[in-house]
Amino acid sequence: CRMEGCPFCLDNGEISPLVTNQLCYLASTDDPVLTNSYMILPRRHVATPFEMTNEEWAATQSMLLEAKSMIDMERPAGYSIGWNVHEVGGQEVPHAHLHVIGRYADEPRAGQGIRFALKQLDNRRSTN
Secondary structure, three states, X not given: OOOOOOOOOHHHOOOOOOEEOOOEEEEEOOOOOOOOEEEEEEOOOOOOHHHOOHHXXXXXXXXXXXXXXXXXXXXXXXXXXXXXXXXXXXXXXOOOOEEEEEEOOOOOOOOOOOOOOOOOHXXXXXXX
């Protein structure tokens, strides 16, 4: 499926999949800091994982194992896996994508998972 202007829709030619299956694909993030990180994206343009079908979830799980095997070649000490949903949740491109990141003991923020930034006191809501 294609959404005009979406950089994550395969038909727009802006992203190169590393591995594909019938319903989703795996792409490198090409992030200069998170050098062993990937994204799993449904082929169908959906903005959030809440819109994915059961079949797309199963295809995503299969692709997650593919991503793990690629990350494992670099011998990570752990993994961070997560979704950003909507702009407030950190989603920059409105095409659902699961981040899969290899984590290493020599990282400056080793041991600080996805929730670390969210749990800082300066992130407390003003209504609390």
